[in-house]
Amino acid sequence: MTETAASRRISIFDTTLRDGEQAPGNAMNPRQKLDIALRIEALGADFIEAGFPASSPSEFEATRLISRNLTSARFTTFCRAVRADVDTAVRAGGTDRHQVQIMATGSDMHLLHKRGISRQQAVDEVADTVAHAHALGVEAVSVGIEDASRGEDELLRGIALGAVEAGATCFVVADTSGCNLPQEYAALITRFRGWLPDAIRIATHCHNDFGLSLANAVAGIEAGADEVQATLGGIGERAGNTPLEELAALLTYKGEVLGMHTDIDVSAMYEAYTALRRVIGLEEPRNKAIFGTYAFGTAAGIHQQGMLLHPATYEYVEPARFGRERSLLIGRHSGRAVLRHILDELDITVSDTELTELYRTHIAERAGGDCEDISVLKDRLAGQLLGAALPAAA
Template identity: 35%
Template sequence: MSDKIQIFDTTLRDGEQVPGCGLNKKEKIIITEALEDLGVDVIEAGFPISSPGDFESVQAIAATVKNATVCGLSRAVQKDIECAAEALKKAKRPRIHTGLGTSDQHVMTKLKITREEVLERAKACVSYAKKFVEDVEFYAEDAGRTDNEFLAKVIQVAVNAGATVVNIPDTTGYCLPEEYGQKIKYLVENVNGIDRVTISTHCHNDLGLSTANSIAGIQNGARQIECTINGVGERAGNTSLEEVVMILRKHNWLNFDTNINTKQLYPISRLVSETMNMPVQANKAIVGSNAFAHSSGIHQDGVIKNRDNYEIIDPAEVGVDKSSIILTARSGRAALNFRLGQIGVVLSKDELEETYQRFLSMADDINVVNDPDLKELVGVYAHINL
């Protein structure tokens, strides 16, 4: 039996912190409903105390969600926790997500307190949140740069206080995968009772390692991944939901699984991109416009003969109609003949060769050759009806 990995989506909280990508309540509800259809386990709806609008959005999301856990973020401050609890009152499965920084960088220059005070505040925030909800997640901000021995002490305090989930964020995207994986392993081996709670990853992409770090965390004992659609988020973004889900699916020897309906990945990617006015880069894994597009002649020939030659994912698995054979000056005869066949054109060997030479000249001039251009190419043959 596969270990179930909880997918915690923070598109509506961490993802929305991208400058210029704020969402109104109506837009958040639309995305919330899509996230439920996708099958995420936890929806982090927002940071209720941050603004009246965010409070109202979390309230509305809490009342809308039918199956997933709805989570509200707070600092390790009583007023924050009370505000989150109030916003989550109508949630069927409410969770308060509270915590504070634990790295020396955060403790000494941001919080300006002692390590002993960090331990006291960790205990206090979890204990107070437990007065309102049973499900309390504790985050150790900047855990990636926190030495493991002190991090274990903080997490021990949170577990003892009743946390149900402990979040180990690589807030600045600093860790290497092996380093982050060993951090999770250290907690598994050195925190009493941690087997009774869920360890969560929350990785940022400042060095392009958020997905790799999240998977390393899972391999070493974490059972929840915090992520966003399209990897949206502050600075370089968060762990990409579609990437970690498909890694776990394709590497089934890891023996992990999720509740995600992968056929909804591409549709929700488009929805989030359009709603947040945040374009998806063409070469983005899984959901980019070029993820299943082939323009090299060698690749095109291989894909036409057998898709598995150059695609490890069936496009239909993630909600994409089909692979694309893009005709450029790098394309070969096989690709040209394939695309001609798609518009109902059958050429003899000699006709194909003559057409291919004219095609190369055209492709050099216009870069990408589309169906109307193909029809122009073969229009010289009287026997072809288009």
């Protein structure tokens, strides 16, 4: 899809391998990170955050591998506002297609309780590190403002203006603690858009502590942000980050309403997510949007009746579009419609009395509480009814 006046292209920054990987239980070795990076690149991500090279030899090696193997996406390294971190990042990945992301301290709470430095020191260290990155030959330097959602405008504006003067090309406005409402986050992005030249990119980075990471990211891009930082499956610190698949799905279906689009290949996302789950040992959730086991499944009789007549009655998001399949599950809430559907497929005709008995024994009073796939019931009915007498009515 080409960008038009009515459709603004939103850049995608994937932080699965940094923010996602640093959360408990999500550790990956360098080769595993490379595999996931290549899968994310194939989806069409614009930037892939390789990790924090100065933090460990493993992160350094992962950055080295990713920087040498990506062919279309740019890679990003995470650095503190310390020259030595940038030196290490450049040694790991060089400068070609390399975006260095420098973390700024964005709130008085963090300055006082974590850093023990003044506002001016926070402004100065970021500007100095940005300038140092440019001196090393890095053209794209991003400033990620930690806890910006609880930051004071005087501090945030000072960081922004100082970093722009030093050569920063992008600002990441982080709702680090996931505390913002969408309207609060939108207002914050609006203020940053007013402080910064139009040529400077703004990215969202939203955490999901209130379940609002997607809503906040959308509010941010509606307010003028150009890019969304997201992760596959929404993995990340605490409750996670903006889920890439939910953002891509939303822009696929509501892009015209929002006047925005991305180039993410939504049909390949589930395969990439499945590979990620295997690597980090993540169980598939049952009810997660787009990627949940039963995101496109139902056991409710009323829903099944409608979907058998026309899937769109209850299925707004189409599973095939995302590499998924719809599933009809048989459980105690299923109705006679699904039973009639199976019998029609088997070319079996039964009386109303016989249908009632089949419904009672196979659905209403079925042993066990778990649902089963419709194909299992179909096989069982075929074995029972084809060439066999029907059960007697109760």
